[in-house]
Every structure is written in C-alpha cells, then in structure tokens.
Amino acid sequence: SAVISQKPSRDICQRGTSLTIQCQVDSQVTMMFWYRQQPGQSLTLIATANQGSEATYESGFVIDKFPISRPNLTFSTLTVSNMSPEDSSIYLCSGSTGETGELFFGEGSRLTVL
Amino acid sequence: KQEVTQIPAALSVPEGENLVLNCSFTDSAIYNLQWFRQDPGKGLTSLLLIQSSQREQTSGRLNASLDKSSGRSTLYIAASQPGDSATYLCAVLTTDSWGKFQFGAGTQVVVTP
Numbered sequence: 001s002a003v004i005s006q007k008p009s010r011d012i013c014q015r016g017t018s019l020t021i022q023c024q025v026d027s028q029v030t031m032m033f034w035y036r037q038q039p040g041q042s043l044t045l046i047a048t049a050n051q052g053s054e055a056t057y058e059s060g061f062v063i064d065k066f067p068i069s070r071p072n073l074t075f076s077t078l079t080v081s082n083m084s085p086e087d088s089s090i091y092l093c094s095g096s097t098g099e100t101g102e103l104f105f106g107e108g109s110r111l112t113v114l
Numbered sequence: 115k116q117e118v119t120q121i122p123a124a125l126s127v128p129e130g131e132n133l134v135l136n137c138s139f140t141d142s143a144i145y146n147l148q149w150f151r152q153d154p155g156k157g158l159t160s161l162l163l164i165q166s167s168q169r170e171q172t173s174g175r176l177n178a179s180l181d182k183s184s185g186r187s188t189l190y191i192a193a194s195q196p197g198d199s200a201t202y203l204c205a206v207l208t209t210d211s212w213g214k215f216q217f218g219a220g221t222q223v224v225v226t227p
Binding site for chain 2: 001004006030031033041042043045048090092094096100101102103104105106107108110
C-alpha cells in the first residue's frame with residue numbers, strides 16, 4: 001500500500017489569494033489524482049496529475065484556476081488560485097499503484113475561504 | 115458514463131447489529147470496485163478492493179461481495195461497534211476510464227451504544 005501525506009491539513013484564506021497544497025507519496029505510484037469534496041458532497045475529480053507534463057483536467061476545471069504540477073513520481077502540488085468562498089472544500093490527493101489499481105488517499109486539506 | 119449509487123444515504127443501528135451497505139453501478143465493464151471509510155473532515159481509508167474476477171473479499175469483520183451481472187456490491191460489517199460510525203463510499207474503476215474511479219455519494223452510518 002501507499003502512504004500519502006498532504007500539507008497543509010487545513011487553512012483559512014482570504015478571498016482573492018492563492019494556496020498551494022503539497023502531496024508526497026512514500027512509494028512510486030502509477031497515477032496521481034486530485035479530488036475536491038464540497039461540504040456534504042461526494043468526491044469530484046479535478047484532474048489527473050501527469051509526471052513532467054500538463055495535468056489532464058475534468059470538465060468544469062481549468063488550469064488557470066487549479067494549476068497542478070508533478071515533477072516526479074512521488075510528489076505533486078495543487079494550487080487553488082484567486083480563491084472565493086465557493087472554493088471552500090476538502091482537497092484530496094490520491095494515488096493508485098500496480099496492477100490492481102487500488103486507490104489510496106491523503107488526509108485531505110480543508111480549505112476555508114473568507 | 116458509469117453511474118454509482120449508494121442506498122441508503124444514511125443508516126442508524128444499535129451496537130452489535132450487522133450492517134449492510136449497498137452499492138450499484140450501471141456499467142458492468144469494471145476493472146475493480148473499492149470500498150472506503152471516511153471520518154468527518156478526514157481523507158478516505160481503503161477498506162476492501164474487489165477485482166472484477168472476484169466475487170468477494172474479506173477483512174476481519176468486513177466482507178464485500180461483487181455481482182457484476184446485476185451491477186451490485188454489498189459491504190457487510192458484522193457486530194457493529196460505535197467506532198464503525200463513519201461515511202462509507204464505494205468507487206468503481208471502469209475498464210476504459212484511464213484509472214479514474216467513479217464514486218458513489220456514500221452512506222452515513224451511526225452506530226449507537
């Protein structure tokens with residue numbers, strides 16, 4: 001299994017600012033993903049983080065708002081840009097390994113935008 | 115597009131009773147199905163992974179079954195405890211989804227002492 005560490009675990013931010021969330025995996029994963037979970041909702045996939053190239057975004061999410069980097073197999077960052085209160089959510093990093101495709105999650109980053 | 119549904123949305127049982135959580139999916143061409151537990155404000159913890167070729171998986175008090183033909187999976191938790199109170203989510207990986215899981219909305223479980 002993979003252990004995934006995220007930081008910050010929580011933050012309170014002002015409208016119009018940006019926040020970068022870091023995700024570190026303890027072993028090499030084949031794929032890394034970023035999810036958003038709005039209050040009381042299930043998970044929504046933001047994008048697939050691709051090593052050394054641009055992330056693949058899902059419908060409704062754009063690079064200018066959620067720039068993502070993945071410089072190597074075990075590290076990725078998600079930036080939430082020009083934040084508004086609607087961006088208040090839990091942001092979750094995940095990775096899948098090997099042939100089984102089993103998915104593992106970090107503890108999440110709870111973001112509150114005032 | 116794969117759609118995943120979990121019923122009921124919420125469930126409350128007295129301690130000691132067995133829990134039965136349901137997950138249904140519309141596209142039977144799945145690679146695997148995974149059950150997760152989420153505590154409030156936290157990330158997801160993987161409970162069980164069932165490969166498409168398997169019928170069930172067991173871990174301690176947990177047992178998950180998979181019936182691809184009917185598009186269903188069931189998570190059984192035996193002899194529930196207050197510590198089992200959490201939200202349980204199922205997620206399905208379809209064969210043509212490029213590694214992207216589709217999540218259900220979850221079942222919120224409360225086990226009362």
